[in-house]
Amino acid sequence: MPFSVSWHTLLDELEELSDGATLITPLSHERFRITDIQEHRVIIQIDETGEKRPLQREQFETLYRRVTEESGGFELDRLPPDAEPYSAVLSVHPRFEIDEERGVILERDGPTTTQLLDDAGDSERGQEKRTEPDLDVYADALLLVDALERHEVDVLEDMETDALVNLYTLLSDVQRNANDLRQNVADVLLNRLHHDRPVSGPFGSVQRTTRRNRSLKDEDDVLDTLEHAGIDPERVMGVDRGKVDDALEVTELSERDVYEITESEYVRKAEVDEDRKETRLQGLKDQLAATDGTEAEELREEIEELEDRIEELTEFKSGHAFHTPAEGGP
Template sequence: MDAYWKSLRTVWEGLEPGSALVTPVSERLFDVESIRDDRLEVRFRDSGERRSLLREQFDVLADRLEENPIPVATLAPGVEPYAAALSLGPVVVSDGETLSMAPDEAVGGESPHLRSPEEARTRPRRVHDDAVLLADLLDRVNATDPGSIDTEALTDLYVLLSDVQRGADRVRGTARNALLERLGPDQRLHGRFGTVRRTTRERRIPKDDETIFEALDERDIPRAWVTGVDPEKLDVVLAVTDLDEATVYDVDEQVYVQKTGVDEDEKFAHLQGLAERLEEIEGGEEIHDDLLEIERRIDEALSAG
């Protein structure tokens, strides 16, 4: 078993920085933080929880697999991280549905439960990264005069603006839900950049037709006042008859730009290049310290009123 454990350690130690493992059933991302002689230390990204995966438990799971494969869907929550980490070694493999002993020709380091640094990013991290790419592009082009931007850069600008908007809206939704738990009916919350309050909007949804018609009949209101053409039914008529669309529809044609693809690999590679450039800036650490000091002084001034 020493050779088996050594092979597992070799694979874990060779993981690309920033990559993560994902539990097969609950799909929780976790990082390998350190590897010891008797355990693997991991940290879950969604909660920050740290766990020790013990070598003896890996041995128990491997022994169990020598008897029969295990359906991934049946794994208990406590066993999931063991299965994900074990599937990286050359002894055990997973196809995403079944965990089993590996064939002789198997090599370690490949698993459906492994996520690359790009794939392992959380939604807020993706928004951050897209915003960094957008900021870099805005520094290099004149966005106030789109006509002066070359076609490739203008396309990139549109794609990044779209990605930042979509990603920010999703993250904003999670922030909104958290804020609603802290906001009273007439309360306002103040941050450094703005203020929020609870707002209620009413959305009216018609009741079923029978209920509406009964209410109208009770008050001698003609049903014709509320009935009209159903667009869905009209489309069916157009499809099965020779009725011309222009006869029953006023068509307003709008031309717009549709994003049809995003090169995430290229975005991630450029992002890594930006990070490396920042690290190479002479005096970069001093600049960062100066910014932190300015932020601290601003906070003190605001606290003092």
């Protein structure tokens, strides 16, 4: 599709934005507004400084070319200085979207989201409907965040017992369910990773690592093998691992002669980009603070429903919880 067609589609979409609609840049999370739309440029105003800045059609075309030529999306880190607003504005186009978790702007065939924080005229236009993942850890995490916001957890000693019980329950559930999901993710990643080739994401990187495990072979076989090597079986009677290792040091036997050795593959965390995580977290806080209207009300109702569910699961029932039958009783 010629850029001229996409350019006029973008201008039409910008014209339909309500007065006061605010966009946010994907990396620095700088807020700005569209103040004027012209044939060859778009004028924006930065909220924090009040500075007005023209965004030229030629620069949009350059970004458009780079995005459409990259099959996996164009990496936002490759944007020139002060070019972030171009990507945010381009996301208003119905075929372009910014994936902040992957750090890319890309072209899609289906519905897309935008960098709009609010649009009083039509807050859901051009955006996918938010859905709740069918994961236990998702519900537990929402409730945990809510609990952490409602209680002064910096001083646990001052918290009521029932609040501590609920907090402990949520922490335990999040840990268990998150670890189950982490293992499932690791199983999929294992098939995509290669040794000595870390793979990076916005928040950190992982790499494939080999874990080496040893277990002694059949005891009689071990004793017979050591005896043929000139080692008195009584020295390792009982096949104590420490004694077997001592015996190996004075013979030419290898570990595999007396140990069953297996290797298993697993994924371990190599490093964490704390700065990137903090930036993303601040962006989520900004978007939550700017959310209003129907979407915010639906989110509050969803959290309240989840809280009711967890309270039903964790409340103590008199006569049932921690009840131990007397000795000799039924």
